Amino acid sequence: MKEKSASIKLLILDVDGVLTDGRITLNERGEEVKSFDVKDGLGLKMLMSTGVEVVIITGRKSMVVEHRAKELGIDEVWQGIKDKRALSRKIIEEKGLEKNEVCCIGDDLPDLAMFMEAGLRIAVADGVEEVREEADFVTKKKGGCGAVREACEWILKSKGAWPKIGFTEQSGG
Numbered sequence: 001m002k003e004k005s006a007s008i009k010l011l012i013l014d015v016d017g018v019l020t021d022g023r024i025t026l027n028e029r030g031e032e033v034k035s036f037d038v039k040d041g042l043g044l045k046m047l048m049s050t051g052v053e054v055v056i057i058t059g060r061k062s063m064v065v066e067h068r069a070k071e072l073g074i075d076e077v078w079q080g081i082k083d084k085r086a087l088s089r090k091i092i093e094e095k096g097l098e099k100n101e102v103c104c105i106g107d108d109l110p111d112l113a114m115f116m117e118a119g120l121r122i123a124v125a126d127g128v129e130e131v132r133e134e135a136d137f138v139t140k141k142k143g144g145c146g147a148v149r150e151a152c153e154w155i156l157k158s159k160g161a162w163p164k165i166g167f168t169e170q171s172g173g
Helices: 004-008 038-049 063-072 084-095 109-115 130-133 147-158
Strands: 012-013 053-057 076-079 102-106 120-123
Touching: 004 147, 012 084, 012 147, 038 063, 038 147, 053 063, 053 084, 053 109, 063 076, 076 084, 084 102, 102 109, 102 147, 109 130, 120 130
Parallel strands: 012 053, 012 102, 053 076, 102 120
Antiparallel strands: none
């Protein structure tokens, strides 16, 4: 696991159930509301500060996801994707990466397609059984509750890049 984590240059993330707890909340105007864990955000920022690229691929479309990605500095956000495997493969090829340089974090059956293109596959603790069985690593934390931070810390520690004193990004996560 440590060797796999140390070579990661690209992290591909699902959203619902990974960056969020998977619930979809609608307000009285029918607008979608999602909750994100600030620790996940800081973990992603720390990871990106070491040169690891982060890409979001999700099957749903949501303006909330666009806002959160922008806030975190994630430029590549793909929404409404039906074939996550084909898109993952295309992104990896365009970036000139090898499978062993790619990590994917997922929680549900559509994410198994992305897992096929990744050298390191991470499932969140409350992911479905099939995803957890295919994962190299299962987080202790649930999706939307620090699972992404846990994965980011593992990768950073494997790379020898975990902050000794702390991360000083002004806007945090």
